Amino acid sequence: MRFLLIILILVCRLSISQNLVPNPSFETFTICPNNTGQLNYALNWIASISSPDYFNSCSGSIDVSVPKIFFNTNYQIPKTGNAYAGIGTYSSQSNNFRENLSVQLISNLLNNYYYSVRYYVANMQCGPSAHNNIALNFSSALTTTVSAGNTVNLPMHIYKFGNPIIADTLNWVEIMGIYKANGTEQYITIGNFKDDASTNIDFTRFGISPPFSAYYMIDDVSLEPICTPFWSYRDTTLSIGQDSVLIGPAITGLNINWYD
Numbered sequence: 001m002r003f004l005l006i007i008l009i010l011v012c013r014l015s016i017s018q019n020l021v022p023n024p025s026f027e028t029f030t031i032c033p034n035n036t037g038q039l040n041y042a043l044n045w046i047a048s049i050s051s052p053d054y055f056n057s058c059s060g061s062i063d064v065s066v067p068k069i070f071f072n073t074n075y076q077i078p079k080t081g082n083a084y085a086g087i088g089t090y091s092s093q094s095n096n097f098r099e100n101l102s103v104q105l106i107s108n109l110l111n112n113y114y115y116s117v118r119y120y121v122a123n124m125q126c127g128p129s130a131h132n133n134i135a136l137n138f139s140s141a142l143t144t145t146v147s148a149g150n151t152v153n154l155p156m157h158i159y160k161f162g163n164p165i166i167a168d169t170l171n172w173v174e175i176m177g178i179y180k181a182n183g184t185e186q187y188i189t190i191g192n193f194k195d196d197a198s199t200n201i202d203f204t205r206f207g208i209s210p211p212f213s214a215y216y217m218i219d220d221v222s223l224e225p226i227c228t229p230f231w232s233y234r235d236t237t238l239s240i241g242q243d244s245v246l247i248g249p250a251i252t253g254l255n256i257n258w259y260d
Contacts (some may be wrong), residue, residue, distance in 0.1 A: 017224040020106045021188070024221045028084040032058040039085055041100055048144045048189055049100040049152060050088070055217070057082040077118045079172045079219035086124070089192040090131055090201060090214035100152065100191030104158065105223065111183030117158045117253070118222045120172040130167035133194045133216050134175070135159040139176070140184035150204040154193040161250040165202050172219065177253035178226070180218040180242055190218055
């Protein structure tokens with residue numbers, strides 16, 4: 001038998017919260033998109049790998065209009081407002097094909113402060129595959145490549161609890177977590193940071209023949225400071241190899257300390 005005392009972070013929001021992500025739902029733009037690969041038209045956002053796409057209802061293009069996109073064969077209503085972004089995250093025709101998008105935060109994160117992170121993704125069925133490893137990364141500098149054939153192996157700081165395959169083509173899937181800053185972070189990046197061999201890909205989800213690819217829409221990205229009082233979980237006795245305990249809510253990034 002083993003006795004474990006579990007210390008959890010109980011999240012409480014500050015009385016005044018500020019989203020440190022500028023243009024979080026891609027609503028503000030310099031030019032209305034008229035073709036694919038125009039993420040740079042969304043104010044503040046950066047195409048850090050290859051050419052992510054920008055979708056907005058202002059567009060008359062059959063490729064990047066909202067809610068119908070890509071030759072009107074796909075339909076996705078924005079999570080908020082009239083716009084969202086999109087990234088290719090896998091292709092069976094190109095090894096380690098990736099598109100990442102990044103943004104510089106409104107201000108640097110503070111050392112040893114905790115932040116609540118949340119963003120939403122939806123799978124585009126015409127891919128027609130789905131996979132895990134959709135994640136958000138914090139960095140002090142912007143990491144870029146000139147092509148989509150080079151996977152950037154960044155730490156997966158915030159991802160869906162359990163890192164499941166995300167295949168929902170109808171609903172926006174919430175991804176949330178808690179991040180403890182080291183005080184150097186200036187950028188966030190969203191994408192698939194693992195290579196093909198390290199990505200669990202479902203080729204059978206939509207019953208369509210190859211070639212296969214995967215594509216995800218992104219909306220409503222938020223990063224807010226939180227206060228973190230500590231709370232002790234009830235004392236629990238576990239039998240090794242027999243019992244299990246789910247610690248805290250289903251979010252990533254929780255600081256959990258185990259004590260014998």
